[in-house]
Amino acid sequence: MTENNTTTRNPEKPTSVSVKDNKERYTGALGPMRRWIDEHPNIWEFILFNVLSNISTATRFIVAWIGTAVFVSAMGMTQPFSFLIFNYTAPNSNGLGGFLTFLFAEVLAQVVNFIVQMKWVFKSDSSFKDAAWKYAILAIIVVVVNLVLPGYVTDMCVRWGMNVGLASTVATIVNTLLAVVVSYPLLKFWIMPKKSDK
Known part of the structure; x- marks a missing residue:
């Protein structure tokens, strides 16, 4: 239990990575296009x-x-x-x-x-x-x-x-x-x- 808590709070794994992963999973096949729209x-x-x-x-x-x-x-x-x-x-x-x-x-x-x-x-x-x-x-x-x-x-x-x-x-x-x-x-x-x- 303690090990899981330590893993989720590990400062070397920023939460933005998981947010990005969730965003890509959410947009599915439109991921690259969505990124292009956000960038341009x-x-x-x-x-x-x-x-x-x-x-x-x-x-x-x-x-x-x-x-x-x-x-x-x-x-x-x-x-x-x-x-x-x-x-x-x-x-x-x-x-x-x-x-x-x-x-x-x-x-x-x-x-x-x-x-x-x-x-x-x-x-x-x-x-x-x-x-x-x-x-x-x-x-x-x-x-x-x-x-x-x-x-x-x-x-x-x-x-x-x-x-x-x-x-x-x-x-x-x-x-x-x-x-x-x-x-x-x-x-x-x-x-x-x-x-x-x-």
């Missing part, structure tokens, strides 16, 4: 950001396809549209229908993205209220830029010989790439920081 949290966060951003990207594509089908093809809302910096007057920009398509696609994508990024990627401890107004500023910037570009991109793609549906898809890809480049640093360091990142 920022890289893993960026991977998660890009992978889970596909939820909002899917939203953007689906709404863009539905919007093109409804506003452009079915309703024929292709009359030239121009308002402030928004210019959908080029012959192949889809006019008002193109503007409405990208407006709805961007707004819904940004709502989905806010929830996904705050809860699943950054796991932010910022208050919802504090993050929401900052995200609204980012979303307005992203939406404005993404509403300005598609008219030009769509027109350019159609002039290159693409049909309207494919041209809208290319414009959506451009919007998505731009949103990633602008959004990640602002989300991580300003909108949804963890207390340890502040």
